[in-house]
Each structure stands twice: as structure tokens, then as C-alpha cells.
Amino acid sequence: MFQNLSDRLGQTLKNITGRGRLTEDNIKETLREVRMALLEADVALPVIKAFIANVKEAALGTEVSKSLNPGQAFVKIVNDELVKAMGEANEELNLAAQKPAVVLMAGLQGAGKTTSVGKLARYLRERENKKVLVVSADVYRPAAIKQLETLAGEVGVEFFPSTVEQKPIDIVNAAIQHAKIQFFDVLLVDTAGRLHVDESMMDEIKQLHAAIEPVETLFVVDAMTGQDAANTAKAFHEALPLTGVILTKADGDARGGAALSIRHITGKPIKFIGMGEKLDALEPFHPDRIASRILGMGDVLSLIEEVERKVDKKKAEKMAKKIQKGQGFDLEDFRDQLQQMKNMGGMMSMLDKLPGMSKLPDNMKDKVNDKQFVQLEAIINSMTPKERQRPEVINGSRKRRIANGSGTTIQDVNRLIKQFNQMQKMMKKMSSKGGLKKMMKGMGGMPGMGGGGAPGQLPPGMGDMGNPGAPGGLPGLGGGLPGVGGNPFKKK
Template identity: 60%
Template sequence: MASTLTDRLSHLVKTMRGQARITESNVQDMLREVRMALLEADVALPVVRDFIARVKDKALGQEVVGSLNPGQVLVSIVQKELAATMGEGISDINLAAQPPAVILMAGLQGAGKTTTTAKLAKHLIERRKKKVLTVSADVYRPAAIEQLKTVTKQAGAEWFPSAPDQKPRDIALAALDHAKRHYFDVLLVDTAGRLAIDEALMAEIRELHATIHPVETLFVVDAMQGQDAVNTARAFKEALPLTGVVLTKLDGDSRGGAALSVRQVTGAPIKFAGVSEKIDGLEVFDAERHAGRVLGMGDIVALVEEVTKGVDIAAAQKLAEKVKSGSGFDLNDFLAQISQMKKMGGLGNLMDKLPTQMAAKAGQADLDRAERDMKRMEGILNAMTAKERRQPALLMDGKSKASRKRRIAAGAGVQIQEVNRLLNQFDQMQGMMKKMKGGGLMKMMKKLGGMKGMMPPGFPGA
């Protein structure tokens, strides 16, 4: 949905440049583009109609402020309405209950319930500092119980055993009793799914809900389902008092209509979004930020979070002190910078969170080349001995430098020219670091007309 809607709205902004007001005549052209983009994104028709009516009502007659043109005004209105349709802001998970707070996970088979249960467990442990127990009440799907056991271990939570010959109700009650006796803060109950809605499934999950009285009943739905997601959401809403929605596979979805449709159909807020297959690939859903992504405005907040999560603050401060004191920037530091980038998901992951216009400047071919170069550099650095990384001069001076380079090139599976290129890049970076020594960076900044207040806290010379 992001690319389609962004392309259409960008076209609108260009074609409407110079017009002073959104009028009845020109608003029809704009809304037609928005309507087509939403329908192509697999948003349910009733949701599209309601959305377009709200945008039209707010757009008509709006004056263009300052340098903005009608297309930009419309983009602003569309973003606000997208956010409103998806729930406005953040809807936090409710844990205000006598421990353990019970959370029931509901949805069809294949939506990602089991993996999401583990991801949510990890989120609650890391972000909310909770002691979490998981249990599987899925006695129909082969290996469902073992799957939950495996992913729960990856999440760092505890798993309560169950067996296919037990009744889901008995499993849930036993897990609840165990959670109470061992002072767990949260119990996550993974339920059985089906490939399609059926009465047996709904009767079972209704009974389960009545037995354990969950504080949260989360509907897990595959964001790639499109129109099918709407029908599934409607059936679960009729069967259960849903308190929230979790959208899975949002990273693999080019259309994304489910995010708009499911919220409106269920009336329940979207609380989480699955953004990768990794165990930590679950984000608290922020409607305004997601609306920005949809419109190609990027998600700078998510980018900052990604960087903060991936960067080793202690290592960064250590490097800053090292540079400040002039003790030398070596090849170990160079390797550490590449490792930090990998922890943040690589260049592609960071580029995804930039506004479309900025990301577009770095084409996919350039991005792929940069990723390959980074992997090649990492391979070369790992082929060096610890002493060589610590003392780069061994590779730049002396009689043995040629034989050392040949050995490194063979170990990394590259030509010797690649090793020389890396060492040249390192030499340039080392030279820059030397200029930063003892406040040297400030002198450089002043020459460039820079100001101390522009430097980030803790940066050498700041």
C-alpha cells in the first residue's frame, strides 16, 4: 500500500501545484486517486467509502497556508484520517489485574499466533520487566505444543507443558494454577486455529474465554490476507469481546489494507505489529507513525529506536574516549563499526525507515553493492590476526607486509587489491580521527562555520 499510495499522492502534489484552494472540482480528481490506491491495497470497500467521505468533508474549502499547495494539504488530511482510521496514537496493553494477568491469543491457523505469543513474551520481559509463562491450548495441530516450547525458550520466558490428549479448558486451568503458585505476572494462552472459520473453533474459544477471564483478548491476523482478514475479524468479533489486534507479517506486505480494515471492523485497537520473523520483531503499533510510513514519510522514530537498540553505548563511549585521548583508532575499532551496523539490521533495514524521497536517492543496486562491500570488508578484517588488527602498521610497513596481505586475501577469498582498498579506507579514517584528537574536531567545525551546540553529547570535542 505504501508505494502505491505514495506514488499517487506525489503525482497529485505535482499536478495541483499553484492552485490556491481545494475546490469541489479538483477534489474529485484527488479523491479518485486515493480511492484507487486504497482499493488496490485491499482495503474493504465500506472502509474506503467512509474514509473518502471524511477526507472530502475536511478537504473542501481549506485555504492553502503559506507555501503549501492543495496537494500537500490533502496529504496532511489523508495522514490524519489514516491515523484516525487505525486508532490514533498508541493503545497500550492492559496488565492492570491481580497477577497473573491472563492474555488470550486468538486467530486462524497460519496467522502467526504461536510465534507472536513468544514475541509478546519477550516484549513483556524486556520492556515491562514481567515474569511471563506461556501455555499452548492447541491440541489439534501437530507439533504446536513443541513449537511454542521452542520459541518461548528463545524469548527467555517459561513454558507450561500440555498434551494433545488434554482438553483446552483443563490445560488453561492447570497453567493458571501454576502461574498463581509460582508468582508469574503474565500468563499467555496460545489457542487452536483452523484454516477457516467453523462453529467448533468458536465454541471452544468462547468456553476458554469464559473459564480463564482474560484481561486481554488479542486477535492475531495476517496483514497479507486483505479482504479475507475482514471476514475473519468479523467472525471473531462476534464470538469474543476482543480488546486488541496484532497484525503479523507487516514487513512482507506491499498492500497493507488489513491495517485499515480490521480496526474498523472489530472496533478494537491495533496494539502490536509483527515487523520481522526474528523473536524481537514485534513493535508497539503507533497509528500516526504507521500512517507516515504508508504515505512514504518514513518512520524516523523507529529509525532512532533501531539505532539505540543496536548500538552498544558503552563501546561507543569507549571509542569516543580513545579518539579524544589520541590513543589510536585501530582495525578492531573498524570491525566493531561494521558489527554495529549488522546489529541494526544492515543498511536496507535502516533505509526502509527513511522517507521515500530520501531512500529513493540510494537505489536498490547501490544498496546491494554497499551491503556486499560491507560483508567483504568484514571477511577481510576477520582473516587478519588479532595482532594485525591491533597494530595496522604491520600491514602497511615492513618487509612482511606483502606476505601478510596475500595470506589475508586468500583467507577472505578476495583479490589482494581488495585488501589494499580496505587499508586505504582505514588510513583515511585514521587520519580523520587524529584530527579529532584533543578537541581538534571543534577546530575543524569552527573553520567550517560549525557551532559546538550542533555536536551530539559525548562526541569527541563536544
């Protein structure tokens, strides 16, 4: 996400960080580069003008902190203005209403509206502990009604049936009555979309909104459409009293123009951001964390929250105790680590949130391939329980059987065993006195981790990131994420 903008801003700001003081002359060129970076990111022109003016005013008028050099102060100013442009802080859904709290979802066809209803239903059920009902008022597409019914089953919420013969207002009023009788906390209403903004569509949704009076009216918009997303949001905002925006498909948007433009143009906050196709890939939108990602400083807070939410804590503690007692690390444990990594969205999702990772060279990023984890898991699944617990018994004939069973080659099996043996050695070092401390000390050379390593330089033991199981390879950022040797991200 925001890769192009992040790369351009990172290079531009790097050129000014060594300046002795900030003057109008030495920030002029930098501001021109920042303007170009925002234009390339498809940020709306009014937003760019306001952003540049604010940065210039703050940079020339600021009293530079004694603890920062002027260049670092400028980076902080850019960071603060990015946060302001996107809305200061996360704004949660306002569900403090007489039950059921009705949430109306609006947007164009193809923006991911129905999928977002499913994702939001799961989010509210799992993280907010709400009893959720969903209903489709899209009487123009029978497939949309069926799609929502399927999604409701997958995320574990109730679906209120509707048909194309009914009127949207009648459907939603019936759903509200059912939600009241059954004591539902929230009713999510999916509405019809169109390929473009048209009068009949707006009239219909205006009438529906007036009839049901939702507590939240969320506009669902595709991040890939750039500043067009902001202009469409404005058109909907003029027709409906929007309370917020859900930005979808942000994982495929390398530019970031929509995220930076919507708040300024509509005055409405982005409340959620869709980061993938999976039904758990919906995150609350935190402007400060997104700004941090754009400037290559990572998003460790989101990573911590993800670890806390998705890691199987019992398994993690069991493995940590096992290693601390010196009982060894076997292929069953290794497979558990691969599965935990997959649950957290894969390798690239985690790397995006780590400080300094945006500075890694492309050839190193290419080595990080989530498909490798699938292959490794298939190889381990083809082994017998005895082979997983004691890999040293795996001889030539066993390797042939494992390769045939997993659809891989003997060379792939050999590679896995070699990597596993290296990882075992690393685990032994961790379980020894002061082992973890030494390993964490080695991370000092990592960009963004407080060290002075060259851009793209990995800390000792992370030189083979694309090969899970290599010393420090992943899973294994300092001993395997998550949970090996204790969860390094666990809140104190």
C-alpha cells in the same frame, strides 16, 4: 512496508503541493488517484469510501494555515485521515489485573501465532520488566507445543508443559494455578489455529475464553492477506470479544491494505506489528508513525527508540571519546559499528525510518545490501589484532591469508581497506573543530531533511551508501550509526 502505496501517494500528492488554493476541481483528480492507490493497496472498499469522503470534506472546509501552502495543507489532511483510519494512537496492553494477567492469542493457522507468542513474551520481559509464563493449548499439533517450548528458551521465559492428550481448558487452568503459585505477572496462551474459520474451531475457543476470562484477547493476522485479514478479524470479533490485533509479516507487505482496514471493520486497535522473523521484531503499532512512513516522511521517533534500546552505550561513548582525543579509528571500531548496525535490523530497516529515503531511486536502493556487512565482518575477523589496529601493515601475503580465511578475494580485502581509509579521513574531520557541524550542514540537500535537493539526491559524502566505510557510507550516516562522535539520535 507499504512501498506501493507510499510510491503512488507520494507521486499523487506531489502534483497538488504547488497549487495556490484548494478547490473542488483541483482536488477531484487527486482524490481519484488516492482512491486508485488505496484500491491497489487492497484496502477494504468501505474504508476507502469513508477515507475519501473525510479527506474531501476536510480539504474543502479547512481554513488553510498561513504557514503552509494549500498543497501542504492537503498532504496534512491525508496524513491525519490515515492516522484516524488506523486508530489515532497506540493502545497498550491492559495488564492491570490480578496476577497473572492472562492474554489469549487467537488466529488462523500459518498467521504466525506461536512465533508472536514468543515475540510478545520477549517484549514484555525486556521492555515491560514482566515475569512471563507461556503455555500451548494447541492439542492438535504436537510440533506447535515443541515450537513454543523452544521459543520460550530462546527469549528467556518459562514454558508450562502440555500434551496432546489433555483438554485445552485443563491445560490453561493448570497453567493459571502454576502462575499464581510462582507469582508470574503475565500468562500468554497459544491456541489452535485452522486453515479457515470453521464452527468447531470457534466453539472450542469460545469455551476456552469463557473458562479462563482473559484480560486481553489478541487476534493474530497475516498482513500479506490484505483485506481478507480484516474480514477474518471481523469473523473472530463476532465470535470472541477481541481487545486488539497483532499484525504479522508486515515487512513483506508492500501494500498495507490490512493495516488500513482492520480498525475500521472490527473497531479494534492494532496493538503490535511484526516486522521480521527475528524474535525482537515486534513493535508497538503507532498509527501516526505508520502514516508518516506511508507518506515518505520517515519514522525518526521509532529510530531514536531503537537506537536507545539496542546500542551498546558504553562502547559508543568509549569510541566517541577515543575519536575526540584524536586516537584514531581502527578496524576493531569498524567491526563494532557493523555489529551495532546488525543489532538494529540492518541497513534497510534503518533507511525505511529516515525521512525522504522512500524517494531514493531503485538502483540506489539495490546498492544497499546487508549481505555486504556480513562479508566485511568476515574479512575483519580473519585479521590478527595487530592488523585490525594498524591496517597499514597488511601487505600482499597478509591479504592472501585474510582472503583465504574469510572466503573472499584479494580484491574484496583491498576494497575494504580502501573504504576504511576513506572513513578514517572522515573521522579525523569530525574530530577537528567544527567538523561535525560542517558534516550536518551538508545534509541539507537530503530529501525530507529540510533541504531542496533533487529527489534521490544524497547529501555530500553519502554517494556510496552501498559501500560501508566510504565517506559518509554506512555505517556512517554523519559519522557512523550509532555512536561515533556521540550518538546523533540521543535524547536531550
